[in-house]
Amino acid sequence: MKPETIYEALVHAPDDYLDSAQIAMERGKRRMGIRRAWLLAACITLSVAMVAVPIASYVIRANDPLYDLPVMKIDHEMLEGVFSNAISMDEGNSSATSNYESIRVSDPQYLYLNTPPQTQYIPLYSVHRKSYALNQDEFSAFAKPRIDRLLTAMNVRKGNVSESEHEYSSELSMSVEGYLGSSPYPRVQINANQTQNSHEIYLFPCYTVKLEGETILLDQSKSDEEIAQSMDSIRKKFNAIFDEDFTEVSVKRWQSSIFNQATQQNDPGIFYSIEFHNRNELPLTEGRLWQREETDYIRISFEITSYRAGATAPLYAIRSIVYHKSRIPLEETYQLEGKAEMLSLQKAEELLNQGVCFANNVRCPFCHPDPLPPKNFTDYDHVGFSYRFSTDFNNEKANESIVIPFYVFYKYRETDENGLLIYDYTYVPAVEFEGIEEYFTG
Amino acid sequence: MEDTRIIELYNARDEDAIRESDVKYGKLCYAIAENILKSRPDSEECVNDTWMRAWNVIPPEQPLSLRAFFSRITRNLAFDRYREQQSEKRGRGELPLALEELSECVAAPHDTEEEVELRALGKAIEMFLDELSPRERNIFLCRYYYTYSMGEIARAFGIRENYLRNLLSRLRKKLADHLRKEDFHL
Numbered sequence: 272m273k274p275e276t277i278y279e280a281l282v283h284a285p286d287d288y289l290d291s292a293q294i295a296m297e298r299g300k301r302r303m304g305i306r307r308a309w310l311l312a313a314c315i316t317l318s319v320a321m322v323a324v325p326i327a328s329y330v331i332r333a334n335d336p337l338y339d340l341p342v343m344k345i346d347h348e349m350l351e352g353v354f355s356n357a358i359s360m361d362e363g364n365s366s367a368t369s370n371y372e373s374i375r376v377s378d379p380q381y382l383y384l385n386t387p388p389q390t391q392y393i394p395l396y397s398v399h400r401k402s403y404a405l406n407q408d409e410f411s412a413f414a415k416p417r418i419d420r421l422l423t424a425m426n427v428r429k430g431n432v433s434e435s436e437h438e439y440s441s442e443l444s445m446s447v448e449g450y451l452g453s454s455p456y457p458r459v460q461i462n463a464n465q466t467q468n469s470h471e472i473y474l475f476p477c478y479t480v481k482l483e484g485e486t487i488l489l490d491q492s493k494s495d496e497e498i499a500q501s502m503d504s505i506r507k508k509f510n511a512i513f514d515e516d517f518t519e520v521s522v523k524r525w526q527s528s529i530f531n532q533a534t535q536q537n538d539p540g541i542f543y544s545i546e547f548h549n550r551n552e553l554p555l556t557e558g559r560l561w562q563r564e565e566t567d568y569i570r571i572s573f574e575i576t577s578y579r580a581g582a583t584a585p586l587y588a589i590r591s592i593v594y595h596k597s598r599i600p601l602e603e604t605y606q607l608e609g610k611a612e613m614l615s616l617q618k619a620e621e622l623l624n625q626g627v628c629f630a631n632n633v634r635c636p637f638c639h640p641d642p643l644p645p646k647n648f649t650d651y652d653h654v655g656f657s658y659r660f661s662t663d664f665n666n667e668k669a670n671e672s673i674v675i676p677f678y679v680f681y682k683y684r685e686t687d688e689n690g691l692l693i694y695d696y697t698y699v700p701a702v703e704f705e706g707i708e709e710y711f712t713g
Numbered sequence: 714m715e716d717t718r719i720i721e722l723y724n725a726r727d728e729d730a731i732r733e734s735d736v737k738y739g740k741l742c743y744a745i746a747e748n749i750l751k752s753r754p755d756s757e758e759c760v761n762d763t764w765m766r767a768w769n770v771i772p773p774e775q776p777l778s779l780r781a782f783f784s785r786i787t788r789n790l791a792f793d794r795y796r797e798q799q800s801e802k803r804g805r806g807e808l809p810l811a812l813e814e815l816s817e818c819v820a821a822p823h824d825t826e827e828e829v830e831l832r833a834l835g836k837a838i839e840m841f842l843d844e845l846s847p848r849e850r851n852i853f854l855c856r857y858y859y860t861y862s863m864g865e866i867a868r869a870f871g872i873r874e875n876y877l878r879n880l881l882s883r884l885r886k887k888l889a890d891h892l893r894k895e896d897f898h899l
Binding site: 274275276277278279280281282283284285286287288289290291292293295296298299300341607 | 741776777778780781782784785788789792796808811812813814815816818831832834835836838839842846847848850851852853854855857858859861865866868869870871872888
């Protein structure tokens with residue numbers, strides 16, 4: 272059979288299919304015309320463009336009556352695997368929830384809230400975590416040139432190399448010789464991870480790192496934007512080392528109070544993540560940096576704390592440097608599936624007050640042996656927005672799941688001894704769910 | 714003007730039917746022809762031939778969708794002209810690429826054509842299209858029926874070209890599997 276035969280036979284496709292395809296094409300062309308005009312206007316307000324554009328781009332598309340995604344029926348089974356924690360509605364205390372997490376920040380701006388979109392329909396994505404078998408040649412081709420360039424840039428030599436194989440990953444671990452930093456045991460680790468379909472290069476613990484003679488430094492007194500600008504030279508150096516072209520720099524900071532065994536006091540722990548990446552064109556936004564599975568990245572994690580050395584003076588250190596590279600195109604993992612009717616904020620608040628709330632994965636029983644006291648989120652202080660997806664790979668359904676949007680409600684609790692503001696936060700689905708009552712009462 | 718009104722003009726042998734057809738569907742037909750032929754004069758000629766063909770078959774044909782009806786005529790005319798150009802070694806445009814992609818669905822394209830009933834194959838392809846999601850179907854037809862370029866399709870559907878290539882590759886494989894199941898010899 273010739274390919275021309277199939278081409279000719281397509282003429283017998285039903286009229287409505289042919290019409291639908293052409294209409295979709297025409298709508299798409301019209302939509303691109305609207306979007307270009309909008310993006311020109313968005314560039315004027317550059318200070319919020321980094322956060323606003325990914326959200327607003329799908330706000331416009333979802334509001335467009337010509338957007339031809341199917342409307343999806345969302346049922347409660349789709350919630351399984353997204354979060355591990357959900358509690359039954361407490362009839363005796365209907366405005367409280369014991370399902371929340373906490374965060375400490377020096378200022379509410381460091382909650383890094385995403386504004387909930389104002390739209391009737393919101394897109395949903397599916398995640399298809401196909402496992403592609405590890406390939407030794409591919410691994411070697413990825414690792415060798417990058418490691419060679421990294422060690423040269425750091426002015427160190429390769430040390431002992433050990434290999435290990437696990438069920439879904441293989442790992443090379445390499446010590447480093449000639450390292451002049453203060454870390455007692457610097458190590459370079461290269462992973463090929465089948466489940467995550469990624470290659471990763473880790474440096475840890477680092478404490479201080481020089482690339483081509485330039486020390487990676489962070490000035491805490493600077494704003495996030497100033498810190499990002501100061502990292503531009505390091506970004507370019509890492510791009511050259513890892514053969515990447517990351518153009519964006521994101522800065523996130525968070526704080527915690529950490530008990531110092533030596534002084535028997537709670538010390539402030541300040542953590543920064545500096546991330547080099549490209550603009551994420553998928554409108555998946557997170558309030559935390561470490562959920563960034565949707566882009567490749569280079570991440571430098573800093574900590575400023577005194578608890579490690581047990582000293583009274585804060586220790587400034589790079590904890591790790593991670594280069595994450597997906598083995599498959601991002602679009603093969605995240606696919607736009609359809610749209611669902613977005614829950615209004617008012618309805619979400621009603622669910623919140625009923626205790627229809629989710630938190631993150633099961634809390635560590637050693638860190639948190641006692642159940643959380645019920646908390647009333649009625650007079651919450653801030654609301655954000657976040658897509659969530661399953662990261663529990665022990666769940667059979669996790670490899671095929673739906674990415675679901677949530678409202679994130681924050682309520683101030685108290686200020687700790689280091690002056691950090693403690694916020695409790697919980698998640699409420701931002702889309703209509705059938706059977707959600709049964710999910711909580713079943 | 715509504716399709717039903719345009720068809721009434723054809724039935725009444727009113728030459729305004731052609732003018733109205735051109736106003737409503739001229740751009741679409743031109744785009745279909747141009748995707749295949751990449752030549753302005755050839756494409757314009759195909760569009761004109763489309764109206765002539767339509768004038769000759771309506772009545773008795775009473776198409777339910779003029780969009781689909783005209784696009785079929787223009788596509789067939791353009792494809793015939795493309796084959797003529799190929800025999801004269803003048804072929805160009807998106808069609809050679811689209812055909813090359815579709816050759817993945819056939820194990821071994823033969824120089825001498827096997828005897829295939831186009832209608833039976835068309836039915837099988839219709840069943841394949843039924844199984845796709847609306848979005849996949851639209852994308853598949855935009856590429857292999859309307860012969861739009863990868864770039865145009867990616868932009869219109871808001872996806873990256875890389876993703877589009879991977880998606881079309883998966884759909885072609887699905888088509889090949891489907892045709893084998895329907896006992897078509899590829």
